[in-house]
Amino acid sequence: MNQRTVMELKRFATQIRLESILSMGACGSGHVGGVLSAADLVAVLYGLEACYDPKDPHKEDRDRIVLSKGHCGPVLYAALALKGFFPKELLSTLNQNGTTLPSHCNMHDTPGIDMSTGSLGQGASLAAGIALGMRMKGLQDRYTYLILGDGECDEGQVWEMALFAAQQKQDNLIAFVDLNHQQLDGYTDDICGLGDLRQKFQDFGWWAVQIDGHDVEAIHQAIQDAKTHKGVPSVIVLDTVKGKGWSVTEGKPGVHHIPISKEQMEQARQELGAQIAALEEQLEGEELDGI
Amino acid sequence: MEFDTSKILLREAVCEVLMELAKEDPSIVVLDADLMNASGLSRFAKEFPGRAFNCGIQESNMVGVAGGLSAMGYVPLVHSFAAFAARRTTDQVFLAGVYGHHNLKILGTDPGACGTSNGGSHMALEDIGIMRSMAGVTVVDFTDEAMVRSVLPQIMKTPGVCYIRLFRKTKRKVYPDGTQFTLGKAYTARNGKDVAILAEGAVMVPEALKAAALLEEQGISARVVDLFTIKPLDVQAVVKAAKETGAVLTAENHNIYNGLGSAVAEVLAEQGIGVPFARVGFQDTVGETADMDYIMKKFGLDYQTIAAKAKELVRLK
Structure with missing residues (x-):
């Protein structure tokens, strides 16, 4: 990946962070920690990897993205708005009465959302079903991207799916675990320890790798590697920091779901706005260097 | 009265119909949770190997996978024993079925008394209640082979979530071959004027007919109405039966709470029809391991109990 693409993806990730903070701020609160920890992955998917058409969100020949940690809808909405699925102004209607942007994803409300989720663990099976259907339909070189939370891996259904996908040799299913080390009540190690998630998936018959989940280049490379492994599903465990990229939340405990004040929204505009401006300058x- | 005269088991009829439909409709797929030999869907799997998935003993994942297949345009039918198809997968049926507007058909075999030797752990006495309380879910209990052949194609062609109860290893034959039924419409199995027995399924409709024959010997004319579509309930048929006979007894292979009896009571109350009314079914208890005759008698589902209760309702008119 050239440095320009890296910078573009970083800029996109920062824009996603800022827009999702502002959309959650507009309704006063949100699942900030898990939204921000997943922003770099979402930037790589919507900025580079995934095949989609904002003008034809239901096009059959596309990749599918299932956000099984469905409470983090705002991170997808920011990406979808920035990519033109719907006007950016809509982001401030998150969770308002009559909204088409519920914080837990609903495929019938929001253009570009491929699956309704919200009950943890279930998106895993739904994604496996989509991948199965894509293969039956003969959709070549198309993938189902599944985004799991680490706390979500407490759910037995994730591991039912892990067995199933390996049995079905679902090499068109690429899962990500956002390993941000915290769940609602605290650190995952203190609540229901997950051990070595990468090893667990490998033991379940998956191709599994663990990388820095905030390194867009590494995420891109891991996806390329996953695609070369035929006959097995792939998982990319993303080592992340809950609340990443905003000084108010990054690395702090208790940021699963928090209130966002008007002052904090303004602070985010300043902080992340400056980062975006710096990336744009670079x-x-x-471009000038190129000339 | 002899009802076990069909040439094939009900599960074989279901599989045959699915295979006929699948020949015409490439979107039909089946999923099972390590019970393909119990459901008889192994025959479907042999005929359509790429369209049958044995998920192993993981009902929750199976329902989720079915939801994903539906999103890709397929019409999945999933099977497990009713106890697991309904009780164990409730949240999955909601999210991967109802909430996602998916096209999901759930086959729950051996509900209620049909559990016999598998016993109380396998007796779904709550499945109708679970399914009928979820938005938009259709609930059906098949009475016999003719009904399977007539109604199953309608179910598979109707978008949405449908829960199907099936007494899988029975040769019950109640209706003549070729009898046509309409999904959502009650079927009058026997005419009568003194009391209406509103029954559901391959266990209770034959039992209700036996009770009606017994009542006839005692000079009571009992109507038997087959409410095989428990949801959406045929409100007009319930009202008609209640008004024309003046007494209503429900008979269900289910707990008396949240099943057919409750559904009928809702209609009677909302329509202001204050006729004598009672419910035959499991009286808020769990089942146990035993043969069918023992279970029917012990839990008061047998035709003698139905006849006695019907007679009491007639006396109260």
């Missing part, structure tokens, strides 16, 4: 510099 990108412009690159």
Whole structure:
């Protein structure tokens, strides 16, 4: 990946972070920690990897993205708005009465959302079903991308699916675990320890790798590697920091679901806005260098 | 009265119908949870190997996978014993079925008394209640082979979530071959004017007919109405039966709470029809391991109990 693409993806990830903070702020609160920890993955998927058409969200020949940690809908909505699935202004209607952007994803409310989720563990099976259907339909070179939370891996259904997907040799299913080390009540190690998730998936018959979940280049490379492993499903365990990328939340405990004040929204505009401006400056510099 | 005269088991009829439909409709797929030999769907799997998935003993994942297949345009039918198809997968049926507007058909075999030797752990006495309380779910209990052949194609062609109860290893034959039924419409199995027995399923409809024959000997004319579609309930048929006979007895292979009796009581109350009314079914208890005759008598589902209760209702008119 060239440095320009890296910077573009970083900029996109920062834009996603800012827009999702502002959308959650507009309704006063949100699942900030898990939204921000997943932003770099979402930036790589919507910025580079996934095949989709904002003008035709239901096009059959597309990749599917299932956010099984469905409470983090705002991170997808920010990406979808920035990519033109719907106007950016809609983001401020998150969770408002009559909204088409419920914080837990609903495929019938929001253009670009491929599956309704919200009951943890279930998106795993739904994604496996989609992948099975894609194979039966002969959709070549199309993938189902499944985004799991680490706390979500407490659910037995995730491991039922893990057995099933391996049995069905679902090499068109690429799962991610957002290993941000915290769940609602605290650190995962203190509540229901997950051990070595990468090893567990490998033992279940998956190709499994663990990488820095905030390194867009590493995420991209891991996806390329996953696609070369035929006959097995793949999982990319993303070592992340809950609340990443915003000084108010990054690395702090108790940021699963928090209130966001107007002052904090303004602070986010300043902090992340400055980061975006700096990345844009670098990108412009690159262009000049190129000339 | 002899009802076990069909040439094939009900599960064989279900499989045959599914295979006929699948020949015409490539979107039909089946999933099972390590019970393909019990459901008889192994025959479907042999005929359509790429369209049958044995998920292993994981009902929750199976329902989720079915939801995903539905999102890809398939019409999945999932099977497990009713106890697990309904009780164990309730949240999955909701999210991967109802909430996602998916096209999901759930076959729950051996509900209630049919559990016999598998015993109380396997006796679903709550499945109708679970399923009928979920938004938009259709609930059906098949009475015999003719009904399977007539109604199952309608179910498979109707979008949405449908829960199907099936007494799988029975040769019950109640209706002549070729009898046509309409999903959502009650079927009058026997005419009568003194009391209406509203029954469901391959266990209770034959029992109700036996009770009606017994009542006839005692000079009571009992109507038997087959409410095989428990939801959406045929409200007009319930009202008609109640008004024309003046007494209503429900007979269900289920707990008396949240099943057919409750559904009928809701209609009678909302329509202001204050006729004598009672419910035959499991009286808020769990089942146990025994043969069918023992279970029917012990839990008061047998035709003598139905006849006695019907007679009491007639006396109260």
